[in-house]
Amino acid sequence: MKKALSSIFAFATILLGARANAVPITMLDLSYSESTSKNLVFNGDFSAGDTGFSSDYSSDNSHNLYPVPARYAVGQDPSEHHSLFSSFGDRTTGDGLMMIVNGGSFPEGAGPVVWSQTIDVVPDTNYQLSAWIASTIPTEVARLQFAINSEVTGPILTASTDTSGFWENLSTTWYSDSNTSVEFSLMNHNPAWLGNDFAVDDISFREVGTQTSVPEPSILIGLGAIAFMLRRKLS
Secondary structure, rough: OHHHHHHHHHHHHHHHHHHOOOOOOOOOOOHHHHHOOOOOOOOOOOOOOOOOOOOOOOEEOOOOOOOOEEEEEOOOOOHHOOOOOOOOOOOOHHHHHEEEOOOOOOOOOOOOOOEEEEOOOOOOHHHHHEEEEEOOOOOOOEEEEEEEOOOOEEEEOOEEEHHHHHHHEEEEEEOOOOOOOEEEEEOOOOOOOOEEEEEEEEEEEEEEEEEEEHHHHHHHHHHHHHHHHHHHHOO
């Protein structure tokens, strides 16, 4: 018994010493390792063109999104598809493809789903969801959010009024629970048909590292105090 308690003391003392000069951290501070896993989204950078996804908007790659809203095209430069859109390159390479959207619900009563794709997932796993957005017109900017199986998740990104090719990231984490396949969507909460125009690029859905927790230094101090008292009692 005395030998076992001495071992506890030694372990607690080592822990206390290791934390003595460390930066304090919050109890149960949850963190994820940076994701280096495969992007589960097919054609998330639109390099394969207008394929692999669905949308409530109508596809129109005729270089003529003007003037009817609720249309999208996959192209290199927004200005090539609408005479009022700004000119800029995609986020991936600067000269690749992006999804160019003339937003709004008029005149066809289009729904809010800008982009959607079915993704196979592993149960009980954390995933990182990401997409990049750039406004093409500075008025009535889009309000975008992710959805899983039609249920919104994560923050809403209100797009910038900067139309110079300023790409903003929409990102969140999501836990798969018992799911094995989900419908991953990008939603636009702005139904306005005048303005509400933007580009989308580099959509991704990746598995992230294991969730971990780190103890408060006071816990280690408490362990050291217990070990000290036990050692005094046994000496």
